[in-house]
Amino acid sequence: MISSDPPFSTAGDETEPYPNATTNACKLCTPLGACLAFRGIEGAVPFLHGSQGCATYIRRYLISHFREPMDIAASNFSESSAVFGGGANLKTGLANVLRQYQPKLIGLATTCLSETIGEDVPGHLNDFAGSPEGAQNETPIVPVSTASFRGTHVDGFHDAVKALVQSLAKGTPESFPGHAPIAVLPGMVSAADLREIKRIAREFGVPLTLLPDYSETLDGPSWADYEKLPTGGTPVAAIRALPRSRAMIECGRTLAYRGSTAATVAKDKHGVEIHRIGLPIGLRETDALIRLLSSLSGRPVPHSLKLERGRLLDSWVDGHKYVFEKRAIVYGEEDLVVGLASLLAEIGIIPILCASGGKSGRLGDAILSAAPSLKGRCEIRSGVDFAEISSRGAELRPDFLIGSSKGYSLARKLGIPLIRCGFPIHDRIGGQRVLHVGYAGAQQLFDSITNALLERKQADSAIGYSYL
Amino acid sequence: MLSAAAKSISVLPARAASITTVGGQAPAALACDKASLAGSVTQRACAFCGSRVVLYPIADALHLVHGPIGCAAYTWDIRGAQSSGPQLFRNSFSTDLREMDVIYGGEKKLGAALRELIARHSPKAAFVYSTCIVGVIGDDVSAVCKEVAAEVGIPVIPVASEGFKGTKKDGYRAACDAVYHLIGSGNTADIPKFSINLLGDFNIAGETWVIRNYFERMGITVVATLTGDGRVDAIRRCHGATLNLVQCSGSMTSLAKRMEKEHGIPFLRVSFFGIEDMSAAIYAVANFFNDDVLREKAQQVIREELGALVPELRMYRTSLEGKKAAIYVGGAFKAFSLVRALRSIGMSTAIVGTQTGDSGDYETLENICEPGTIILDDSNPLELAKFCLEKDVDLFIGGVKERPIAYKLGIGFCDHNHERKEALAGYVGMLNFAKEVYATVMSPVWQFTPRRDADELFSIGAST
Ligand code: SF4
Numbered sequence A: 001m002i003s004s005d006p007p008f009s010t011a012g013d014e015t016e017p018y019p020n021a022t023t024n025a026c027k028l029c030t031p032l033g034a035c036l037a038f039r040g041i042e043g044a045v046p047f048l049h050g051s052q053g054c055a056t057y058i059r060r061y062l063i064s065h066f067r068e069p070m071d072i073a074a075s076n077f078s079e080s081s082a083v084f085g086g087g088a089n090l091k092t093g094l095a096n097v098l099r100q101y102q103p104k105l106i107g108l109a110t111t112c113l114s115e116t117i118g119e120d121v122p123g124h125l126n127d128f129a130g131s132p133e134g135a136q137n138e139t140p141i142v143p144v145s146t147a148s149f150r151g152t153h154v155d156g157f158h159d160a161v162k163a164l165v166q167s168l169a170k171g172t173p174e175s176f177p178g179h180a181p182i183a184v185l186p187g188m189v190s191a192a193d194l195r196e197i198k199r200i201a202r203e204f205g206v207p208l209t210l211l212p213d214y215s216e217t218l219d220g221p222s223w224a225d226y227e228k229l230p231t232g233g234t235p236v237a238a239i240r241a242l243p244r245s246r247a248m249i250e251c252g253r254t255l256a257y258r259g260s261t262a263a264t265v266a267k268d269k270h271g272v273e274i275h276r277i278g279l280p281i282g283l284r285e286t287d288a289l290i291r292l293l294s295s296l297s298g299r300p301v302p303h304s305l306k307l308e309r310g311r312l313l314d315s316w317v318d319g320h321k322y323v324f325e326k327r328a329i330v331y332g333e334e335d336l337v338v339g340l341a342s343l344l345a346e347i348g349i350i351p352i353l354c355a356s357g358g359k360s361g362r363l364g365d366a367i368l369s370a371a372p373s374l375k376g377r378c379e380i381r382s383g384v385d386f387a388e389i390s391s392r393g394a395e396l397r398p399d400f401l402i403g404s405s406k407g408y409s410l411a412r413k414l415g416i417p418l419i420r421c422g423f424p425i426h427d428r429i430g431g432q433r434v435l436h437v438g439y440a441g442a443q444q445l446f447d448s449i450t451n452a453l454l455e456r457k458q459a460d461s462a463i464g465y466s467y468l
Numbered sequence B: 001m002l003s004a005a006a007k008s009i010s011v012l013p014a015r016a017a018s019i020t021t022v023g024g025q026a027p028a029a030l031a032c033d034k035a036s037l038a039g040s041v042t043q044r045a046c047a048f049c050g051s052r053v054v055l056y057p058i059a060d061a062l063h064l065v066h067g068p069i070g071c072a073a074y075t076w077d078i079r080g081a082q083s084s085g086p087q088l089f090r091n092s093f094s095t096d097l098r099e100m101d102v103i104y105g106g107e108k109k110l111g112a113a114l115r116e117l118i119a120r121h122s123p124k125a126a127f128v129y130s131t132c133i134v135g136v137i138g139d140d141v142s143a144v145c146k147e148v149a150a151e152v153g154i155p156v157i158p159v160a161s162e163g164f165k166g167t168k169k170d171g172y173r174a175a176c177d178a179v180y181h182l183i184g185s186g187n188t189a190d191i192p193k194f195s196i197n198l199l200g201d202f203n204i205a206g207e208t209w210v211i212r213n214y215f216e217r218m219g220i221t222v223v224a225t226l227t228g229d230g231r232v233d234a235i236r237r238c239h240g241a242t243l244n245l246v247q248c249s250g251s252m253t254s255l256a257k258r259m260e261k262e263h264g265i266p267f268l269r270v271s272f273f274g275i276e277d278m279s280a281a282i283y284a285v286a287n288f289f290n291d292d293v294l295r296e297k298a299q300q301v302i303r304e305e306l307g308a309l310v311p312e313l314r315m316y317r318t319s320l321e322g323k324k325a326a327i328y329v330g331g332a333f334k335a336f337s338l339v340r341a342l343r344s345i346g347m348s349t350a351i352v353g354t355q356t357g358d359s360g361d362y363e364t365l366e367n368i369c370e371p372g373t374i375i376l377d378d379s380n381p382l383e384l385a386k387f388c389l390e391k392d393v394d395l396f397i398g399g400v401k402e403r404p405i406a407y408k409l410g411i412g413f414c415d416h417n418h419e420r421k422e423a424l425a426g427y428v429g430m431l432n433f434a435k436e437v438y439a440t441v442m443s444p445v446w447q448f449t450p451r452r453d454a455d456e457l458f459s460i461g462a463s464t
């Protein structure tokens, strides 16, 4: 559980240096997060209520990272829908998507436009249910309100997960027979991370419901034939059965500060036992997950995981000198930044600047509770853009950057390595396969960081040692 | 081999009229130029996108997106446009509207953002793009622009690009209207007679420089390039040129027409993609000026370029002969050029579609494509996949959104939109194109993909 210590003082948090303009945002808009979450549900089609431009931009953005098909439907507002309302377009759009895709779920997210003109989405959905096409429809339609002027893509992601639990997880535990699974709400991690979490749960022999799970829908095999809806994803039935879960683990330290999330809904409405931990990045944060799984499953930590942990520590010993007191700038989604900062602190690297475009107001508290040793040693900034990160970056003389590809221009300017992780990775292949979580993720991050620093050392050396 | 999926994907009834087959029975006029069907997962973007694409390459201007963050974030430096100098255009500036701005109006924030950014970056001009919600909250963007312009002494130009106002095409028009504010304000005294403006080339991967070089070798002065490697000062004086050359006609024709009307500058529509179209463009310019020396120089440029290119192309043609391609691009002129360029390396076009073509464009396509070619307006992933499978194509040419459709099915793909980083225009571009198509189609990886190699032992059944 998140420690309930009084918050550390976090001077520097919540700064807003340029109040009127954002230059090169370190965040994206809410519907993107919602679309990503919906793509993790089996047979789901994300649907944006608003103009088609948003859907198209979000598609191309997600496609550039995942390099997978990403169909997002939209109600395609025209000028008249902007004036008279988008009800008619929404109904036509839903009918067309049902007809063409035969989806198992439609995730309906609003956009800034439909929010601004005050669209009555529940009302439209009622009308649709009463229409000839709608009356025959058995596909659940899960609406979520995602006005971008109210948050970032991360908010959209979590709100969509919450909406799924709210509208689908109904009934009492008794109404769902069978194995009681452990539910994990992993937060916005990579496809490889999702697979890793499933693997760890398998090692404990516990049935798992992962929500969402885009490990296959957004990182699947090559096809023999066209799949309208990629296979994989959390089955709708599994979401319906969530009230039966033995326990629910929700990942994200800043997320845990929110009043209402998918987990609190499960707890308040269905009495599910919930546990809120950070993203399992680095040793301690992963330990927390392993400890939980061990106690929830009633099984000791499997030998294989102990070995993995042991090997990780062994490598840290081997490489500790190369990384000691190196200075890093970490940026990205708040919970990811917390996880990375905690990993860096564990290996002796100082995350001199931890920055995010998100603005929960809790980034500082979350970092210091995950990595108390960082107290007074790092600058924490939320709600920032890349202009701000760059101007601080130039003064702070970092040894490397760690975050999405959007930091590349800064890395290039400073002549330092960029360790790519998080989202988006648009200038490398394999963004969806970057592993952050678990001992295996910590291992990969450690190897990448250390090797990038060694490479830099070689490049800077006048001699060119091949034996370091 | 008609796959089960190709058969199972049905075309939405409301879309049927937007698809035709060359030489098919009773080809009614293709339905096009309409708003996208709701729920159709169109590959089209919005009016804002159109404006942004056209104006973005003006390198020494500030481009401020007035709206919530997404519209600006998704357009941050995604283009392949290059600048020989300033890099200001590659930033993503946004007013990043929040709830309070939406409730109380964003005018104050816009004014403050402009002042702040202009002070910080000293641009030559500023463009302010309106996005959807600005259109509905009713900010008076023009008034703010006017006020700030008077204060800071540079042009501050509103772009009426609210996304819902239409497709990319409507955005193109808004962009032309915006850029027109600059035209006519510069000194044209020293512009010679043999002078042109290049309209509708965006300097993707340096293409404007390639084209510019051909014309300069002919002794023609290029006054302004709109907007590839564009500069505010050059655009201000471009009304002094004798001729406008319009390459991406969809995006820039409205500006060319306006300059014809207001400044008496005629224009020629051309394309710089492929040998035939590039050569035709050069000759068209020489003929326009009707000067023998110029004609001689034009021939010389073409001779030099072709002399180097043709032998190299032959090798690629031998390998690619008989392969089939699908094309899905934004504008129709690009589609025409691609059909011809593919033919020059031995390939046929089995499917061709555009996001924004009009009925005249589709008639032209029917004329230049072989019987059996499928023509599509405003298509979507399911239709594209269906027809790729039906026609069993070897190559798909499109943009980022089309790429995964092709790749998932084990079909080669070449990027031909604004995000590409390889120059494809001009003679050197034709060579790059041939090389890329060759590297794509001839890669050994396709033989292992399930569509080509259905090895039972490794086939992936329904996932568990
Ligand atoms: S449709 Fe409107 S809101 Fe969406 S990207 Fe285009 S301008 Fe922005």
Ligand code: SF4
Pocket (backbone or CB within 6 Å): A029, A030, A031, A053, A054, A057, A111, A112, A113, A148, A149, B067, B068, B069, B070, B071, B072, B131, B132
């Ligand atoms: S209007 Fe809102 S939802 Fe659409 S792209 Fe812009 S920020 Fe995102």
